[in-house]
Amino acid sequence: MSTLNILVLHGPNLNLLGLREPEIYGATTLKDINTRLEKEAKILGVSLHCFQSNHEGALVDQIQAALGKFSGILINPAAYTHTSVALRDALAAVNLPTVEVHLSNIHQRETFRHHSYIAPIAVGQICGFGAESYYLGLRALVNHIRAR
Numbered sequence: 001m002s003t004l005n006i007l008v009l010h011g012p013n014l015n016l017l018g019l020r021e022p023e024i025y026g027a028t029t030l031k032d033i034n035t036r037l038e039k040e041a042k043i044l045g046v047s048l049h050c051f052q053s054n055h056e057g058a059l060v061d062q063i064q065a066a067l068g069k070f071s072g073i074l075i076n077p078a079a080y081t082h083t084s085v086a087l088r089d090a091l092a093a094v095n096l097p098t099v100e101v102h103l104s105n106i107h108q109r110e111t112f113r114h115h116s117y118i119a120p121i122a123v124g125q126i127c128g129f130g131a132e133s134y135y136l137g138l139r140a141l142v143n144h145i146r147a148r
């Protein structure tokens, strides 16, 4: 079995995790999350590339460049979840299995966070478990790819 390569994308303001509204997002930093994801990836026998941007176009570029290099995408689109047709179209275009994750439970929060442009083209969405949403999401994505 060849090693799966997973692209992990973090959207805007997630570089501020740890500082940013800790009562909602917790104390874990993005560096902590990426370090733990690397550990989980080793256990699962996959390799990871993690990328964060505050810019929609930079995320679109990463998604387009994923074609032929990655087997799946784990994404926390952050605020772009609720606004970005461009991210959704890029994900639909490359057609790689995608799992959407959120630290907070977006369905329990303001109504503008209830809608996701990404969810309809994702394999699934995991939210509300804090940083754990990412680790669950990685496992779910890898299991999904391996079961295909």
Ligand code: DQA
Binding pocket: 012, 013, 014, 076, 077, 078, 079, 080, 081, 101, 102, 103, 104, 105, 106, 113
């Ligand atoms: C978030 C939820 C979004 O609504 C918000 O804009 C974020 C973070 C989360 O991980 O809980 O930036 O994606």
